Amino acid sequence: MQGFEEVLGHEEIIRHLQNAVAMNKVSHSYIFAGETGSGKKLLANLFAMTLQCEKRGIEPCLECASCKKALSKNQPDIINVTHEKPNTISIEDIREQVIGDIQIKPYASPYKIYIINDAEKLTVQAQNALLKTIEEPPSYGVVMLLANNVSALLPTILSRCVVLNLKAVGDNLIKTYLMERLHIPDYQADMCVSFAQGNVGKAEQIASSEEFNEMTESALKILRHAEEMELNDLIDTIKSLTQEKNTIYEYLDLFLLWFRDVLLFKATREVDSLVFRQEINYIKERARKSSYEGLETIINAVETAKVRLNANVNFELVMELLFLTIREN
Template sequence: MAFKGIVGQERILSYLSEALLKNETPHAYLFEGADGLGKKAVAQQLAMGLICTSKIKPCLKCNSCLKVVSGNHSEVKLIESEGSIKIETIRYLQKEIQLKPYEGKKKVFIINQAEKMTQQAQNALLKTLEEPPSYATIILIVNISSSLLPTIVSRCQVIKFRPIEIQKIQDYLIHNKGLSYEESKVIALFSKGIIGNALKILEDESFQEKRQLLVDITKELLRGKTLLALENGSLLTSQKNNIQEFLDLLASWYRDIMIYKETKEYHFIMNYDKIEEINHQASQVNLNKLKDIIYIIEDTKTKLKSNVNFQLNMEVMLLKMQEVISW
């Protein structure tokens, strides 16, 4: 059966399947890539493959595989933490790794978000990576490999997870989630090639409400009334907890207008289901103004990270955007 339920990453899955079949797996892997690309899921299935008792690994059916699925296999340890991963945790790993497996022939340790390891923890892990027991495999999961000591990276087989084709995400949403062609395309485009993003958007009941809010705001900005801009600044209070995401959506709207204005091709834009409004706004604002508006949004995102007054920042952003449009 081999790897199952992973969207995209065929190159990686093929490589790992062949390594398992030939029993040529290294003592340490480093899975690198953005959140939502399936790194943790692949690591867990690789762990299954390493301890699987069937010929085709992982079979996902034998007792060993099922124990990993339920999190009850004594030889597979998942290490993750909401805060930093301290040296005490790595010392626990070092003690466990020295104990020979009694349930099967392999031991597997997965360290999720390994960049959370403190400097002391990384130095301690380095000693284990230098002389690991032959029966042990360590899998580190990170967003960016440079967040770890170069000496750790050099002792691992680095596997880079990359964004996948939008079409594959759309096909998955249609066939596995029952979405229509139009619904699946919009979500796939906003996922940026990351299946985890697509699933989050699908589960976010307010996603379409956010999009409608930004459309309403951009319409009113074109009307050029200062009072409306201030009212919309207050309205954005509802988005305070996820304002960075909302501003990303807002910036994508104006980027779409730029793209459509230059190409007249709706196939290239993310908000393609709103093409009529994009076409209308594209006829009202020139390219230089659109570039200025996007800069204002990005500048606002930066200022919000500095804990500036939220309400004031929103009002200033909208007033600046309106000023640019009204020139």
């Protein structure tokens, strides 16, 4: 674990949190909003550690007893709220771990901090129960809600909290980080960055995933040979993809990146800005065969396939239509 200065991006949020500490204007309730992997947990934990740090600075010192306990997840006044049911945080969870507990003064810290991860899973009853605590907290109480999807939270909750929206981190920052810290080669870092779309956690996960490399390879194999494969071979390929339904969106994202490369190469004839530079011979060939309109049609078809799958349209049918579009154009 590191201090705030090591965090990639999110400078505005960090400035806001550090100012709140420096000026002694810490709010009783915060919402950290952003998709999985965007850094919500990291920022909330660093903020919690800073608030409890014995040095009373605007960074956690990582040396004092409180910081050390927090690092080993044993700081008794930083409470991570847990839930039994995978997709629900119930009113019982909130009553037991927050409402009943917050009345007891902190053991040895200035604050008592509650971190509720996956806050979008709070039931309406749980949110209403929490609302009272957020509206009338004890002076030492701080509640941090970490949410992938703030629209699942009640307007009354949103209006009582300081909402911090985590924005996408710059591609260059992430690329440098992957190459320097994780020693990922240049072209692979580019692909991870394109795929992660500003999400550091996602970029790290992709960079270190053997599965992702295999998936990329099988997606490229389909793309290289899509037009010469018989339709029934394509259907078989679709069936083998069907078994990996949970990764189908990643496959479609890879298809998108590849066809965008083809379009970019067709327009500029430049190789350096391509994600799949190592595929240049196939990209060249595809750019020669497809018109600009054809490539736009394919890119739109991939986007449409994602929407249809999301709406639970028959999987085989969606993929068949997509592959036919790829072949026709």
